[in-house]
Amino acid sequence: MQLAEFQHQFRQALHYQASGESCGIVSDQFSAEQRIQIYRNNLVMSLNEVLALTYPKTLALLGEECFEQMARQHILSVPLHTGDVSQYGRGFAKTLERFPNVSQAVPYCVEFARLEDQLDESQQQQNEFxxxxxxxxxxxxxxxxxxxxxxxxxxxxxxxxxxxxxxxxxxxxxxxxxxxxxxxxxxxxxxxxxxxxxxxxxxxxxxxxxxxxxxxxxxxxxxxxxxxxxxxxxxxxxxxxxxxxxxxxxxxxxxxx
Known part of the structure; x- marks a missing residue:
């Protein structure tokens, strides 16, 4: 397996679109699927922290449990393509729109998340000015x-x-x-x-x-x-x-x- 192919397959496995075996993870006392699950959990926890830093008031608005569920869905559906996480989280409001039960209970949460997204982007633009x-x-x-x-x-x-x-x-x-x-x-x-x-x-x-x-x-x-x-x-x-x-x-x- 070529490096580029392995990296692609590994990213797929992280997002539950491929198995641990398919990207060459070796089974021993832990199965390949158990091993890839460790990587998946680490990815979700790390990017959840990034989203919480970008959307602190959306987190306060939705509550920790609801926010973490929405963050997990965003992480699994919006892959991280680079090692730079400064831009990760763009479009989180669109993820919220996909869950009518949330947007109906808190109808202003989508626009509020959009505000925090724009605020974070403005901060980065100012830092580079x-x-x-x-x-x-x-x-x-x-x-x-x-x-x-x-x-x-x-x-x-x-x-x-x-x-x-x-x-x-x-x-x-x-x-x-x-x-x-x-x-x-x-x-x-x-x-x-x-x-x-x-x-x-x-x-x-x-x-x-x-x-x-x-x-x-x-x-x-x-x-x-x-x-x-x-x-x-x-x-x-x-x-x-x-x-x-x-x-x-x-x-x-x-x-x-």
């Missing part, structure tokens, strides 16, 4: 001439992304952190941003529709000249959040990507 050379620091804003303000393009930190939900997932995130659920109205739709800075814990910040719309326009990014004036009234709020990494100036009449 290097400011492009053509961006200017925010300290240089005071040097702009008034005529240049319309060409101003504000650039967001990559660890800052928009998120919208049919449920009050931002409020739920905070409620789980504080263990204060009395004022939670989970059926209220919410929108906002997921914010990750290297120096601070990840945050979920709910926004008004106007604040959210402004953020999405800046995310494109668009120069201020192309943004409706009423929305610009919310710009001070966004600055207070510390979400801008720098700025550039768009060519006359165009946007600066």
């Amino acid at each position: 290097q400011m492009p050379q053509y961006w200017q620091s925010l300290e240089q804003l005071s040097l702009l001439e008034p005529a240049q303000h319309q060409a101003l393009v504000l650039h967001l930190f990559p660890g800052c992304t928009a998120f919208r939900s049919h449920y009050a997932v931002f409020s739920l995130f905070k409620a789980i952190e504080t263990q204060q659920f009395d004022q939670l109205e989970i059926t209220q739709s919410e929108q906002g941003i997921l914010l990750c800075h290297q120096a601070t814990p990840p945050r979920c910040i709910a926004m008004t529709p106007a604040q959210y719309e402004l953020f999405c326009l800046l995310e494109q990014p668009l120069p201020l000249a192309q943004i409706p004036a009423p929305l610009l009234a919310e710009l001070a709020f966004l600055f207070e959040l510390g979400i801008f990494a720098g700025f550039s100036l768009a060519p006359q009449g165009g946007s600066d990507a």
Whole structure:
């Protein structure tokens, strides 16, 4: 058996799609199937820990027993193809969707898991961020001439992304952190941003529709000249959040990507 063939067969066996004997495991006092089961158990335990770290509040929401059952299904149906587990767990919300008894009992769990997934991805993007050379620091804003303000393009930190939900997932995130659920109205739709800075814990910040719309326009990014004036009234709020990494100036009449 060639190495590549053996590796493929071993992965299949780990996910119950092949037997221990089929990948060359030798039986002695323990059968080949018993031996491969040890590897299977170790895989499930290890990746369950990865999922619990990626989705800590989804774990708190579902409870340990339910979460571990969902995690096991995800692990067995979504193989790990590399030794790098930093991306493992993407799409866990889709696994939850496959179990109507869970999504019916906790209908907001899928969107909440999607929020934590996006939050983890935002954290990784922020960790890899290097400011492009053509961006200017925010300290240089005071040097702009008034005529240049319309060409101003504000650039967001990559660890800052928009998120919208049919449920009050931002409020739920905070409620789980504080263990204060009395004022939670989970059926209220919410929108906002997921914010990750290297120096601070990840945050979920709910926004008004106007604040959210402004953020999405800046995310494109668009120069201020192309943004409706009423929305610009919310710009001070966004600055207070510390979400801008720098700025550039768009060519006359165009946007600066």
